[in-house]
Amino acid sequence: MLALGKLLELTLAGREPCEKVQLTPRGVKLHWLADGALLVSPPSGQDQGVDLLLSAGIHGNELIPIHVLDRLIRALARGEVQPRARLLLLFANPAAMRRMVRQVEHDLNRLFLGKHADVWGSEAIRAAELEALVSGFFSLPGRQRLHYDLHSAMRPSRLAQFAICPWSEGTQVAPLALTRLQGLAVEGVLLQRQASSTFSAMTATLHGAEAFTVELAEGKDESLPAAVLQFEHGLISMVEGRESSTASNAPPQLLQISREVIKRSPRFRLCVPADIENFALLPLGSLLAEDDGMRWVVDEPGARILFPMPEVAEGQRAALIVVPLDEFEPKQ
Ligand SMILES: O=C(O)CCC(=O)N[C@@H](CCC(=O)O)C(=O)O
Numbered sequence: 001m002l003a004l005g006k007l008l009e010l011t012l013a014g015r016e017p018c019e020k021v022q023l024t025p026r027g028v029k030l031h032w033l034a035d036g037a038l039l040v041s042p043p044s045g046q047d048q049g050v051d052l053l054l055s056a057g058i059h060g061n062e063l064i065p066i067h068v069l070d071r072l073i074r075a076l077a078r079g080e081v082q083p084r085a086r087l088l089l090l091f092a093n094p095a096a097m098r099r100m101v102r103q104v105e106h107d108l109n110r111l112f113l114g115k116h117a118d119v120w121g122s123e124a125i126r127a128a129e130l131e132a133l134v135s136g137f138f139s140l141p142g143r144q145r146l147h148y149d150l151h152s153a154m155r156p157s158r159l160a161q162f163a164i165c166p167w168s169e170g171t172q173v174a175p176l177a178l179t180r181l182q183g184l185a186v187e188g189v190l191l192q193r194q195a196s197s198t199f200s201a202m203t204a205t206l207h208g209a210e211a212f213t214v215e216l217a218e219g220k221d222e223s224l225p226a227a228v229l230q231f232e233h234g235l236i237s238m239v240e241g242r243e244s245s246t247a248s249n250a251p252p253q254l255l256q257i258s259r260e261v262i263k264r265s266p267r268f269r270l271c272v273p274a275d276i277e278n279f280a281l282l283p284l285g286s287l288l289a290e291d292d293g294m295r296w297v298v299d300e301p302g303a304r305i306l307f308p309m310p311e312v313a314e315g316q317r318a319a320l321i322v323v324p325l326d327e328f329e330p331k332q
């Protein structure tokens with residue numbers, strides 16, 4: 001295997017490789033750009049005109065996406081995967097990955113689209129660096145731009161694997177984008193209805209990329225869950241420019257965000273069990289959260305909870321109330 005296949009090891013150790021550019025025997029170029037950043041270019045005759053950005057580790061304690069990206073990089077460096085797209089592969093938050101924590105000073109996935117200028121610390125510096133790396137990658141005209149920012153929600157979920165489609169002025173999720181997600185074994189797509197400052201929102205807004213946050217399935221033990229293996233299989237097809245089979249996967253269910261629950265004070269309390277599953281049904285009229293005289297009562301029929309996280313910093317999102325746009329039919 002080429003030494004650059006060990007990008008994860010290099011990144012965790014904070015080391016620069018001796019050789020920054022390497023070629024596989026079949027002419028694929030691997031180019032180390034910065035801490036945790038690898039550019040992969042197919043031989044020119046094999047390039048199908050797609051620029052695919054894959055990122056993992058924005059939250060350093062979400063290990064499954066880091067593992068999936070590491071496996072892809074190693075397979076590329078061994079010549080087992082022959083790309084027909086340009087790839088930018090990013091371990092997004094090395095400082096948090098080294099400590100295996102969600103964040104060091106600030107949530108990196110809230111600092112894009114210039115928000116990093118208002119704060120300090122390692123994530124602020126990294127957000128600016130990632131914005132620059134991505135601008136360089138997406139600077140070639142006339143190419144298709146895709147971005148999957150890989151996360152794992154680290155709690156059981158009624159939809160094993162799902163994506164979040166950032167809101168972007170004047171754009172709607174394209175049917176072909178949903179077909180691609182189906183090929184990646186993504187069971188649900190949550191449509192945002194307002195601007196945000198996540199990594200995928202930045203690549204969609206500034207670079208017109210077909211961009212999604214993808215929440216990979218959680219595992220119970222060391223081995224990768226079946227849904228993640230299906231995701232990997234679809235991803236490798238995409239990287240190699242082959243049609244992915246969607247036959248065994250249902251089209252993703254569409255949902256939209258109804259309300260964000262923002263924590264205002266240390267008195268904030270979520271009134272659901274700590275181990276509640278993502279997309280669990282919220283009874284109509286029930287109290288979801290309360291904070292200093294504020295009460296969030298469920299008034300949306302069919303509402304479901306997503307990302308309950310009462311320990312976030314004040315001013316941050318502590319949960320989402322989401323509603324399915326059609327009948328909710330989890331696979332399991
Ligand atoms: O585990 C959780 O509760 C959160 C998982 C996570 O990191 N989700 C992303 C979603 C980003 C988006 O809304 O596009 C995040 O909170 O950054």
Ligand SMILES: [Zn+2]
Nearest residue numbers: 059062151152
């Ligand atoms: Zn995450």
